[in-house]
Every structure is written in structure tokens, then in C-alpha cells.
Amino acid sequence: MGLELSKKMLYGVSLAPDKGIEVVQIDYATRTLLNYVNKPFVFDSKMQGMSLDLDIFKETLYDALVDIGAPQGSEIVLNLPSTIFKIKDWPASMDQVQIINNIEDEIAETPQFQNEPGEASYSYCVLPNSTLQFNKIAYVAMHKSLVMEIAVQIRDLKYKLLAIDTSVNSTLNALIYSGRIEVAPETSWVMLIVDSNYCRIIPMQGRCYVDCMEERINIGKVLGDDENYATVLNAANPVLRNTPSSLLYVVSKTDIISAKLLADKLQYKSQIVHQEDNIFNKEPLLNLNAGLTEETCKNVSLDVIGAGIRKDYGKNSLAPLNMFNGLLGDVYTSQVPPVIKGIELSMENMLKYGIAAAISLLAIAFGITYLVDKANAGKEAKIREFDTSIQEINKFLEENKDISAKKFSETEEIRDGLISNKNLYSYYTIVGTEIPKKLWLTSLNIGEHVDIEGQADNLESVYGFFRNIKDYDPNSAIKLQRLGLAGKSGSKAFVEVEGESNYDTESILTTLNADCYEFRISDVAEPVKKNGDKDGGDKNNLPNNLEPIE
Numbered sequence: 001m002g003l004e005l006s007k008k009m010l011y012g013v014s015l016a017p018d019k020g021i022e023v024v025q026i027d028y029a030t031r032t033l034l035n036y037v038n039k040p041f042v043f044d045s046k047m048q049g050m051s052l053d054l055d056i057f058k059e060t061l062y063d064a065l066v067d068i069g070a071p072q073g074s075e076i077v078l079n080l081p082s083t084i085f086k087i088k089d090w091p092a093s094m095d096q097v098q099i100i101n102n103i104e105d106e107i108a109e110t111p112q113f114q115n116e117p118g119e120a121s122y123s124y125c126v127l128p129n130s131t132l133q134f135n136k137i138a139y140v141a142m143h144k145s146l147v148m149e150i151a152v153q154i155r156d157l158k159y160k161l162l163a164i165d166t167s168v169n170s171t172l173n174a175l176i177y178s179g180r181i182e183v184a185p186e187t188s189w190v191m192l193i194v195d196s197n198y199c200r201i202i203p204m205q206g207r208c209y210v211d212c213m214e215e216r217i218n219i220g221k222v223l224g225d226d227e228n229y230a231t232v233l234n235a236a237n238p239v240l241r242n243t244p245s246s247l248l249y250v251v252s253k254t255d256i257i258s259a260k261l262l263a264d265k266l267q268y269k270s271q272i273v274h275q276e277d278n279i280f281n282k283e284p285l286l287n288l289n290a291g292l293t294e295e296t297c298k299n300v301s302l303d304v305i306g307a308g309i310r311k312d313y314g315k316n317s318l319a320p321l322n323m324f325n326g327l328l329g330d331v332y333t334s335q336v337p338p339v340i341k342g343i344e345l346s347m348e349n350m351l352k353y354g355i356a357a358a359i360s361l362l363a364i365a366f367g368i369t370y371l372v373d374k375a376n377a378g379k380e381a382k383i384r385e386f387d388t389s390i391q392e393i394n395k396f397l398e399e400n401k402d403i404s405a406k407k408f409s410e411t412e413e414i415r416d417g418l419i420s421n422k423n424l425y426s427y428y429t430i431v432g433t434e435i436p437k438k439l440w441l442t443s444l445n446i447g448e449h450v451d452i453e454g455q456a457d458n459l460e461s462v463y464g465f466f467r468n469i470k471d472y473d474p475n476s477a478i479k480l481q482r483l484g485l486a487g488k489s490g491s492k493a494f495v496e497v498e499g500e501s502n503y504d505t506e507s508i509l510t511t512l513n514a515d516c517y518e519f520r521i522s523d524v525a526e527p528v529k530k531n532g533d534k535d536g537g538d539k540n541n542l543p544n545n546l547e548p549i550e
Contacts, residue, residue: 009026010025010074010310011070011074011077012024012079012308012309013061013076013077013078013307014079014301014304014307015043015052015080016079016301016303017195018253019303020041021039021061022064022304023036023064023304024068025070026286026305026309027289031178031286033288033292033300035068035292036292039067040060041057058153058157061153065157070159076159076162077162077164077165078154078164078307080142080165080323082166082167083140083141083143084110084120085166085214086140087209087210087211088136090137091133091134091135092133094135103124104120107122119144120142120143121147121323122323123323125137125138125319127208127209127319128208129208129210136210138319140166140321141323147164147323147324162311163311163324164322164323164324165307165322167303168193168200168202168212169306169321170305170306170307171193171253171277171303171306172207173306173310173313175302177305177306177309177313178285180275181249183206183207183247185205185207185208186206187206188203189245189246190243191204192240192266193251194236194251194262196256197216199236200214201214201236208319209318215239217232219231221256228256228257232262233266247273248272248273249272249273250262250263250273251302252277253301254278255278257278258276259277260276260280277303281298282298285302285305286305426472427469430468430469430472431444431452431469434468436456436461436464440454440455440456449523449524451520451523452469452520454519455516455517455518455519456519457516457517458517459517462483463480466519479521479522481520482518482520484519485517485518
């Protein structure tokens, strides 16, 4: 089963005379080609630059991106044919401004910008094999107007352009990534790249550029193989004789020249290895995802592979050249909507976000209106409640408007109270003034009925207290209903008082080991327990087997 495509992955795009427009999607970790699309596109690539129909380019590129399934907003790295690729040594004492001025002076003197005047878009980097005396600097350049117009076309298609690399750099990165070149950092070798307009001889040290020598060539299908190969050999052999190394790596990017045949014809003392980047290639450079055939993918170019891996390969690149940078000037940036926190402020986006903001504001307004109405409804309910209370108070005042405090007599109220509660006050007076010594109350309930409970340490006090209450109202139903002993053991003995009895207080207390007497005076009969005894305990549980007093 093939690897699943991810919309977040980078799409590499390459534009080359013999390839047209290529688009790839690569799984960087597994060196797997996930998808590949190639669209024919004819344009004029001269030694002095490129000339292409931007409308057809835009339409063809869009079709290729749609065919490969790249959603709008995806990230793109673009590869373009190299117009100028140079390696120069400049004094290490030069600052950045001086370096830029020197690069611009050199570009202005090159034939490409003399025959077709125009401002250059360029990128440069300081290579790691610089010395204390010199900075080794690599730079590429193309016409700014062309680079800018291509970038704008990609933006109009609603894709995000990350970088613009050129053929030489993309080719080297792809060869290293695919494992076609494996050299130690200290190894010196030479890369020979042949395309339709140039032979480029590039001395290398490991993965780092040392120099670049360009020889213009004029080859074509109408000239015949002998003449075409002779042209390339005459351009390359003299330079190679003066550039010794441990390895020569030959790459052909044109369908006119086979890298293998050219390697067999070259005169070089060291080992020669070749790589076809054209129709002569016999095998794919990467692993293939399910659904892709070798026949379709064997012609995938090194350039588009270099574009497809650039984002992940950046940490390994010693020459991170990128023509899509600030040197494009204000023309492109003036046409590119500003981006704030990842949001592009284009007219379309501003309209979309404006509508969303308007809807949000309306929702907030409706929410506030609802809350205000709800709050007002609550206030209106409170007001109605207050009005009802006021109406009730006014009604009460109206009904009692004739009542005056002057008609109220405290003396009469007290007299009426004493008359109606005479019996109650009398009992409270007797209880409060007629309690004998050594007698105390434990419960007092005087109202509709009288119920008094207490304790004393002698019977005389109990009977004296009872007689005082009975003398107040001889006809009352009040009786001394209960008189008993409270024993130390917690048990109690009770004496009925319905008749006369002879008793000796001290002998009874001593005999029953009691603390005091308990009594109850009441006009309400005491309830009888289920066992037949009145409240106070079981007759059979009295200490020393004594019988209760009758």
C-alpha cells in the first residue's frame, strides 16, 4: 500500500526547456516519490535569459497543481534554469554592502544583462570553505521583472511561494539526497553539467562549491550527434585538463547529449561517473509510491527533486541560495497583500473577514439587547411588586385612619389584663411568695391547668406548700397527686396522699437510702402506665423490698 498524501507537504515545481513544467510531492524521510505530474510547456531559453508567455505559464502550472491534488494555500518551491551562477573570492575585510555592490557591478557587465538590459534579482551566500584572507561567495542572478512576474502568477493562483532556486543548486542537492553522490567533506571532485546553452565545470570540496567555470555552447537536433558531442568536448576538455580531482561527475540535462556517451569521450585522468537527467535515464532516482510506474517516473528531473526537498534539505545545504527574497524590491511587495499573524490581508480575505466581523457584531448586539430586555423585565416585576405593597399599606392606613393613640389607656389595658388573667397572676404570686424553706420547684406550668413539680428534704414543707395553694381556691381541682422518695440508687418510692398517714421523715429517708422527696401538685390526673403503676417505677423494684406509702 502506498504512502498517504498529506496536504501539508511541500510541492516542488520546476521549469526547464526540455521538461516543461514538472510538479512533485516527495516523502523526505523515506526518499519516496509520492506523486508526479509533467505538463509540456515550450518557452525560449537563451544564453542571455528566458522569455515565456506568462498567461500560458499560469494556466499550465494551475493544471499541473490540480492534477497532482495540491490544494490552494499549499507551499511551493520553484526551480528555474540558471542564468548566472558564480563563485567568487573577495577580501574578508569587505562588509555586506561592499559585497552587494561588487555583485551588482559584475552582473551588470555580464552578456545576459548587456544584450537584454534589466535590473537583476540575485541571491548570495558565504561558503563555509572561506579563508582568513578571502570570503568565498556563491551567487545566482536572473532578471528581476521575470522572477517577480512568475512569483505574482503563483500568488494569483493562491499558492504560497517559499523559495526560488536555480538549476545548478537544485541538481547538486538532488544528487546528494538521492545517494548518487557520496563524498567525504575533504574530498575534491568536479561536477560537469551540460544543458542546451552551457557547459558548467564546478570544482567541489565535499558538498561545498569551490569555483564555477562556464563555457557557452550551441547545440541542437539539426546539427547531428557528432557535431553536438564535439562542441561539448571542445568546451569541456581544456578546462578539465587544468582542474584535476579524484572524481569527475558528468550530468546531462539536455536530450541532445547522453551523459554516458559523453563520459566515454571525455579525456580525464580520474574516475568518471555519469548521471542522465534526460530521456536517456533508465531508472527512477527515488523510491516510487504505489500507482506510479517506472516508465512515468524515470524522467523525473534532478531540478524538480531539488525543489521538492528544499524545505527539509535546508539544514544540510551549504549554499541556501534563494532568489525569492527582499532583493526583488518594492514592486512585488507592493502587490502582495500584507500578512498579519498568518492572515493575508487581500481584498477577498478582507471582504470575507469583514462579513464575519459584521455577523459577529450583529450577534453581540442581539445578545446585549436580549440581556437588557431581560434585565428590564426583572426590574418591571420588582416595580409591580413594590406598587402592590404600597397599595396594601395605603388600604390599611385608610381602613384605620380613625384610630388614634390618644384613645389608648394604659390603666384600662392593665385592669382588663388583670381581670382576665386574675387566676394566672394569683398562682404566680403564691408560687413566688409561699415556697417554704428546703423546697424547690423542678417544673412549673400555669395556664388553663396547673401543674407543679418539685422536691423537698422534708414532708412538712411539701404539705405546707400544698396547703398554701389549696387555701387560695379551696374549690379548685388541685391535688397533691404524687409524693415520693428519690433514692440514691436512682429508684423511687411514691406515697399516695388521698388519706391520712403516719410517717416519720427521717426514718423513711434513712430506711430507703433516699436524697429527698419528690411531689406533683396538679389539677390534671397523672396518666397511668400500662403496668398499672403511676410514673416513677415498678413497685417490685423498691430498695429493701419496701412497699409504697398509701
